Amino acid sequence: MFIQTETTPNASALKFIPGTPVLPAGSSSLEYLDGRETHNSPLARKLFAVDGVRAVFYGPDFITITKTEDANWAFVKPEVFALITEALAGGGSVVVEGTSGAVDTMPEEGDSEVVSMVKELLDTRIRPSIQEDGGDIEYRGFENGMVKLKLRGACRTCDSSTVTLKNGIESMLMHYIEEVKGVEQILDEEEEIAIREFEKFEEKLRKVKGPPQSASA
Structure with missing residues (x-):
């Protein structure tokens, strides 16, 4: 199996394209942010065991891995390659039978x-x-x-x-x-916690820098 990788707008996330469907037909996506929530995906559980993996995302035909800030792709990528190959080789599935991804844009009765x-x-x-x-x-x-x-x-x-x-x-x-x-x-x-922490950090930086100095005449 030949797995391609593509960069994303997020420097901490890499897109892995195995050249074969990842999710069941009709599913849009599945996301795992915690290794304890991977009961329906043996692959996701194994990926979280890789040092530096912070999140796993399944698209229809790709897998996006988000790493921690201090992790190095040079060490993370080989393990991810091996696990994806093991899971999908021979037509395997990344999720247990009966698992479906998001179908949030499907028309529903009562939609205006x-x-x-x-x-x-x-x-x-x-x-x-x-x-x-x-x-x-x-x-x-x-x-x-x-x-x-x-x-x-x-x-x-x-x-x-x-x-x-x-x-x-x-x-x-x-x-x-x-x-x-x-x-x-x-x-x-x-995410809300992360944003609040970032705002606190920015406020600290502003206090350290002090008010902007006006140019002297």
């Missing part, structure tokens, strides 16, 4: 015309480009003109996630659907 249009745009125009970057996007609802979305995989923690939402996704949805007034990113508890 606006929600149906949002889901169609997400599925046909936006999701492919997000998956190209090693991630996925999850529809979480539409309320008061705001589309609620959740970024997954490489896009979940990359520095450009806000830019992706605002400049890419939001502008497209607002262009095609006049009822859409904006996009709201839904964060996990872990």
